[in-house]
Amino acid sequence: xxxxxxxxxxxxxxxxxxxxxxxxxxxxxxxxxxxxxxxxxxxxxxxxxxxxxxxxxxxxxxxxxxxxxxxxxxxxxxxxxxxxxxxxxxxxxxxxxxxxxxxxxxxxxxxxxxxxxxxxxxxxxxxxxxxxxxxxxxxxxxxxxxxxxxxxxxxxxxxxxxxxxxxxxxxxxxxxxxxxxxxxxxxxxxxxxxxxxxxxxxxxxxxxxxxxxxxxxxxxxxxxxxxxxxxxxxxxxxxxxxxxxxxxxxxxxxxxxxxxxxxxxxxxxxxxxxxxxxxxxxxxxxxxxxxxxxxxxxxxxxxxxxxxxxxxxxxxxxxxxxxxxxxxxxxxxxxxxxxxxxxxxxxxxxxxxxxxxxxxxxxxxxxxxxxxxxxxxxxxxxxxxxxxxxxxxxxxxxxxxxxxxxxxxxxxxxxxxxxxxxxxxxxxxxxxxxxxxxxxxxxxxxxxxxxxxxxxxxxxxxxxxxxxxxxxxxxxxxxxxxxxxxxxxxxxxxxxxxxxxxxxxxxxxxxxxxxxxxxxxxxxxxxxxxxxxxxxxxxxxxxxxxxxxxxxxxxxxxxxxxxxxxxxxxxxxxxxxxxxxxxxxxxxxxxxxxxxxxx
DNA sequence: ATAGGGTTAG
Numbered sequence: 001x002x003x004x005x006x007x008x009x010x011x012x013x014x015x016x017x018x019x020x021x022x023x024x025x026x027x028x029x030x031x032x033x034x035x036x037x038x039x040x041x042x043x044x045x046x047x048x049x050x051x052x053x054x055x056x057x058x059x060x061x062x063x064x065x066x067x068x069x070x071x072x073x074x075x076x077x078x079x080x081x082x083x084x085x086x087x088x089x090x091x092x093x094x095x096x097x098x099x100x101x102x103x104x105x106x107x108x109x110x111x112x113x114x115x116x117x118x119x120x121x122x123x124x125x126x127x128x129x130x131x132x133x134x135x136x137x138x139x140x141x142x143x144x145x146x147x148x149x150x151x152x153x154x155x156x157x158x159x160x161x162x163x164x165x166x167x168x169x170x171x172x173x174x175x176x177x178x179x180x181x182x183x184x185x186x187x188x189x190x191x192x193x194x195x196x197x198x199x200x201x202x203x204x205x206x207x208x209x210x211x212x213x214x215x216x217x218x219x220x221x222x223x224x225x226x227x228x229x230x231x232x233x234x235x236x237x238x239x240x241x242x243x244x245x246x247x248x249x250x251x252x253x254x255x256x257x258x259x260x261x262x263x264x265x266x267x268x269x270x271x272x273x274x275x276x277x278x279x280x281x282x283x284x285x286x287x288x289x290x291x292x293x294x295x296x297x298x299x300x301x302x303x304x305x306x307x308x309x310x311x312x313x314x315x316x317x318x319x320x321x322x323x324x325x326x327x328x329x330x331x332x333x334x335x336x337x338x339x340x341x342x343x344x345x346x347x348x349x350x351x352x353x354x355x356x357x358x359x360x361x362x363x364x365x366x367x368x369x370x371x372x373x374x375x376x377x378x379x380x381x382x383x384x385x386x387x388x389x390x391x392x393x394x395x396x397x398x399x400x401x402x403x404x405x406x407x408x409x410x411x412x413x414x415x416x417x418x419x420x421x422x423x424x425x426x427x428x429x430x431x432x433x434x435x436x437x438x439x440x441x442x443x444x445x446x447x448x449x450x451x452x453x454x455x456x457x458x459x460x461x462x463x464x465x466x467x468x469x470x471x472x473x474x475x476x477x478x479x480x481x482x483x484x485x486x487x488x489x490x491x492x493x494x495x496x497x498x499x500x501x502x503x504x505x506x507x508x509x510x511x512x513x514x515x516x517x518x519x520x521x522x523x524x525x526x527x528x529x530x531x532x533x534x535x536x537x538x539x540x541x542x543x544x545x546x547x548x549x550x551x552x553x554x555x556x557x558x559x560x561x562x563x564x565x566x567x568x569x570x571x572x573x574x575x576x577x578x579x580x581x582x583x584x585x586x587x588x589x590x591x592x593x594x595x596x597x598x599x
Numbered sequence: 600a601t602a603g604g605g606t607t608a609g
Binding site for chain 1: 609
């Protein structure tokens with residue numbers, strides 16, 4: 001073997017020439033891969049007397065990161081019997097980088113950074129991107145600020161690489177985004193990476209409108225975006241559900257000749273699928289070369305969201321035939337496809353394929369998909385038994401799935417029990433109370449329902465307000481329940497009232513039991529009519545020509561009253577209405593929904 | 600000799 005002969009070569013030359021030994025040892029380290037025994041290498045270094053050779057140690061540390069042996073290498077390199085006078089910045093940088101890249105050892109990168117300063121080794125311009133990346137991974141604003149201060153002290157804060165990493169780091173530290181923006185605004189010279197870091201940061205924080213605004217400013221500033229910038233911009237479109245904007249971005253990419261690499265194609269596929277045009281996503285997917293597991297998963301998830309489960313399943317089968325090995329994310333997509341389309345037996349089969357054939361240890365999300373699948377299919381008892389048999393404690397998300405199913409399928413006592421335990425475990429989570437209240441409503445135990453409402457008021461819970469977005473003439477409009485901020489609000493409310501009258505004539509019954517407020521029935525109807533979905537639909541009916549499809553995006557799950565109302569509206573006003581909610585798409589047409597009331 | 604920003608689920 002090549003490795004064997006290299007080793008012999010090292011041993012031969014070591015006696016003759018120390019310099020040649022170093023070179024040979026470096027080549028040996030270079031040739032080392034996962035098959036090579038890391039420990040043997042270490043013994044070799046000792047045997048050759050290169051224990052304190054910084055170059056060899058650096059190479060040793062660099063290789064360790066690919067073998068997930070950073071901790072081991074670090075303890076060898078920086079052991080007490082090593083000669084610390086030989087440590088240099090390159091060596092520290094290498095180990096700091098290795099730690100910064102490692103999943104759960106990022107804090108050690110900063111420990112080493114501090115050790116470096118204590119040893120009197122001066123950091124250089126490469127040190128800061130590594131150390132800041134560790135802070136970003138930890139999401140620790142205070143650590144980031146300390147390292148930032150240190151970079152200023154040593155005079156590396158005017159380097160554009162360092163500044164860009166700082167923007168990235170501050171964006172990864174939640175409340176740090178304002179510091180990121182401040183740095184960004186004060187930079188004397190911003191390159192495309194600076195813009196991408198800031199735009200990408202906004203997207204990750206869910207501030208997608210800010211991301212789009214910044215992209216517009218980037219164009220005004222005359223900085224040419226590259227494929228990485230465009231991935232973030234597309235991600236913002238996906239988040240906003242802004243199909244028109246997304247289409248514009250696609251044509252912009254073509255026009256500007258931006259290279260459509262695999263990642264950019266994946267982002268385009270994801271955008272089209274999640275903005276409602278899954279057929280376009282499929283077309284792009286078919287035409288792209290170099291498909292990765294991400295490409296397959298994106299399109300499988302896209303089909304699942306549109307209720308096209310069996311297509312998702314055949315695509316998964318095709319992927320396996322193509323030799324792409326599914327990972328745990330692909331299985332989450334596949335299982336959710338089965339769940340959304342009622343393919344219970346298929347789902348069970350794939351769950352066991354995943355664990356047995358692919359040796360993937362199921363995570364909470366996989367269990368969640370299975371519980372969800374059984375619940376949707378009305379197999380509540382089986383779902384409960386499944387959850388009890390799980391080797392891990394179910395998380396609140398799974399328990400809430402069970403409670404909803406209990407309510408839908410009349411297992412009210414059980415639902416009440418689970419729901420009460422949820423409230424005691426998670427007393428500040430609003431939806432736990434809503435679930436219990438809905439169960440009481442179904443049991444007609446109104447006094448209990450009132451009690452729940454009072455409890456909620458006392459706890460002062462912050463409620464995620466439902467909001468609905470709609471795109472019209474290159475603008476994105478957002479509505480919240482009872483919104484009166486819009487210029488047209490009077491017309492919108494008149495339209496909502498008219499819609500209500502027409503729907504009632506057609507047989508719509510408002511589901512006032514969904515309303516948690518303790519108000520009389522008429523006011524409850526009023527509250528339902530002011531839901532953000534209905535405001536957005538009224539706005540669209542007013543401002544778009546008859547017959548054009550209406551696309552709206554809801555931030556939460558669509559409520560059952562709005563779901564049934566939208567069916568009536570699609571028929572009465574002869575409109576196709578496409579609703580994207582938190583989980584999936586609903587295509588309403590002629591009084592029916594594509595989800596077949598199965599969501 | 601070592602550097603910065605990105606994609607799939609929940």
